[in-house]
Structures are given as structure tokens and as C-alpha cells.
Amino acid sequence: MRQYETGFVVSPGLSEEETEKFISQMAEVVSLRKGKMIKVDIWGKRKMAYPVKRFTEGIYVFFHYEGEGDIPLELERRFKQTDTVIRFLTVKKDPKDMIRRKRKKPAGEPPAPVESGAEAKPEQQAQASDAVKEEEK
Numbered sequence: 001m002r003q004y005e006t007g008f009v010v011s012p013g014l015s016e017e018e019t020e021k022f023i024s025q026m027a028e029v030v031s032l033r034k035g036k037m038i039k040v041d042i043w044g045k046r047k048m049a050y051p052v053k054r055f056t057e058g059i060y061v062f063f064h065y066e067g068e069g070d071i072p073l074e075l076e077r078r079f080k081q082t083d084t085v086i087r088f089l090t091v092k093k094d095p096k097d098m099i100r101r102k103r104k105k106p107a108g109e110p111p112a113p114v115e116s117g118a119e120a121k122p123e124q125q126a127q128a129s130d131a132v133k134e135e136e137k
Contacts, residue, residue, distance in 0.1 A: 008088035041061070076088060
């Protein structure tokens, strides 16, 4: 099963009850399509960067879920049929990004030393090597 994140902006003109009802209806789509809802993140009413459909504010909602590819298609189909959704976007999450990796050092190995010349720019290194050659003469 793949993981998806669907973000959508709901019209601010709806009452709190209507908004909650709409969000729960959209969340049911995931379970009806045999998906697993991981997280529902409601940011609340926020000002948008620019007006969309004459709205300057919107209620931001994010669904994080697992399932097949038909779930985001069904959600987007329903978003298009209703006027309460101003904008929406679905992103397929990459499984590689889900794993947090920590690089481990071998137990007995000290940290690698930093050479003083490694930090200098190539021009400075060339000047320094020329100066060393002149001193040797």
C-alpha cells in the first residue's frame, strides 16, 4: 500500500458544524475504499497568499493515509463536485522519505582530522605552495 497526503482548502463561509461534517464525509471515503487513515490535520482558518474564487481566507485540512490509487481519485472527484472546496492537492509520499536514517560511525574510530589546507581556497593553496618553493631556494 502506498502513502498519500491530500491537502484541501474549505470555504470559510461554512459553519463549524458543516465544516466538521464535510471533513468527516471526506475521511469516510478512505475507509470505504479499504484504506487506512493515518492522520487528519486541521490547521483551521488561515489567510491565503492570494484570492482564490474571491476568497481571501480558507480552512486548511490535510489527510495522511495509506491505500490504493483509487482513493485519491475518488477524493478529487468529490472535491470537484462540491463548491465548498476552494483548492486541493494530493501528493504520493516516497517510501524512502519515510525512513529516518542516522549515519553511525564505527565504535572505535575517532573523528576524521581536518587538514588546514582543505579549508583554504585553491588560489590560496597555490600561493602558499609558491611561497614554500621560494623559501626552499
